[in-house]
Amino acid sequence: MTDPAAPFDRSLVPPALLDANLDALASEFGTPLFVYDEDHLRARCREFAASFGAGNVAYAGKAFLCVAMARLVAEEGLKLDVATGGELHVALRAGFPAERLVFHGNNKSDVELTAARDGGVGVVVADSFAELDRLERVDFRGQVFVRVTPGVEAHTHEFIETGTEDSKFGFPVRPGDAIEAARRVAASPHLELAGLHCHIGSQIHVLQSYAAAAAIVVGLAAEVEATAGPGAIKELNLGGGLGIAYHDGDEPPTVAEYAAVLHRALDEALTGAGLAHRPALLVEPGRSIAATAGVTLYRVGTIKEIAGVRTYVAVDGGMSDNARPATYGARYEAFLPERATAERPLVATVAGKHCEQGDLLVRNATLPADVAVGDLLCTPATGAYGYAMASNYNKVPRPAVVFVADGATRLVVRRETHDDLLRLEEE
Numbered sequence: 344m345t346d347p348a349a350p351f352d353r354s355l356v357p358p359a360l361l362d363a364n365l366d367a368l369a370s371e372f373g374t375p376l377f378v379y380d381e382d383h384l385r386a387r388c389r390e391f392a393a394s395f396g397a398g399n400v401a402y403a404g405k406a407f408l409c410v411a412m413a414r415l416v417a418e419e420g421l422k423l424d425v426a427t428g429g430e431l432h433v434a435l436r437a438g439f440p441a442e443r444l445v446f447h448g449n450n451k452s453d454v455e456l457t458a459a460r461d462g463g464v465g466v467v468v469a470d471s472f473a474e475l476d477r478l479e480r481v482d483f484r485g486q487v488f489v490r491v492t493p494g495v496e497a498h499t500h501e502f503i504e505t506g507t508e509d510s511k512f513g514f515p516v517r518p519g520d521a522i523e524a525a526r527r528v529a530a531s532p533h534l535e536l537a538g539l540h541c542h543i544g545s546q547i548h549v550l551q552s553y554a555a556a557a558a559i560v561v562g563l564a565a566e567v568e569a570t571a572g573p574g575a576i577k578e579l580n581l582g583g584g585l586g587i588a589y590h591d592g593d594e595p596p597t598v599a600e601y602a603a604v605l606h607r608a609l610d611e612a613l614t615g616a617g618l619a620h621r622p623a624l625l626v627e628p629g630r631s632i633a634a635t636a637g638v639t640l641y642r643v644g645t646i647k648e649i650a651g652v653r654t655y656v657a658v659d660g661g662m663s664d665n666a667r668p669a670t671y672g673a674r675y676e677a678f679l680p681e682r683a684t685a686e687r688p689l690v691a692t693v694a695g696k697h698c699e700q701g702d703l704l705v706r707n708a709t710l711p712a713d714v715a716v717g718d719l720l721c722t723p724a725t726g727a728y729g730y731a732m733a734s735n736y737n738k739v740p741r742p743a744v745v746f747v748a749d750g751a752t753r754l755v756v757r758r759e760t761h762d763d764l765l766r767l768e769e770e
Contacts, residue, residue: 352676379744380637398420406633464485468488479531538625562612562616568619590724605626638723644696644716677721679710690708743757
């Protein structure tokens, strides 16, 4: 737990947002409210581009996607990873170049794959034999990556660990499914085998896990080339998952450190592997681009002290705008923007407004002793998987999203209204 005598760790919030009048934004756009530092988003895109090459970085849209974000990623020269027909629709509506789209998902339908074909999507990441059947049935003519599960422990929460053999994603390497899938794509008259893909998990701090995955995937690439021919594997996509700092004391690897480990791991794995050509290295960062760029603003509505038990500080949002704490115990910080440098002796739990006892946004938050009803409360590092996982639970409208850049603010997603909650109803 944070030292109550210590002020809030301001490094968790982009300087532009610390300098912004967050109370004025909350008054103008209402709360809860997602606020993003646009320059921070662009800077993170450029960090990855500098380390890997812009054409070798696909922003993982599942972390945070709207039309404005898709256009920002396009302007920065990155590719964009989409995982459903809905994400694909948003990307195409934003005018994102279809040839720079990478289409993921473990159960893509005929309708979704047809949309990918008709939209000119550059790469589909195949996830199952049933999907290979569908790709051939819809006559998809683009490039195909085969997603493999290397059986690597990512040292993260089990709900966001995706590289073990017991995963709903991809073809496992060890039983031989992955090599069979790759050979099938290579032999198909319709599909073009472009590479192999693996993603071992999310919020990863132990970089050695990537090195282990790289060695396994390179070994598989050599097996594929032994039967499919030299140069069959042109690209190796090692996914994303780089961790970020959510609270005081977190020390995640930097992008440069992450890149150095991946490049070195690929170099070592390729030594003696016998591949005809060096495959390009691709990555798919999502959280590590979006998370620290965004904060969520709330208004305190109730303070409830239960003597000898706990103090609850209830805000006007909750699990409908940040599902991660209730879903898998994710930890966040909280602070009062108007008193960001004050001491925080009060240990309290920041609770949401939903009809669930598990609707707790920040357990054991440290706040100023004089926190009061009406105060603005902020949770930092909510730029990923906040808006993206937002719901209408208890019929709560989803929040607005604003971008801040050079002192100017623009609304990029409007707040839902109560009428929006009825727009699908048949009356």
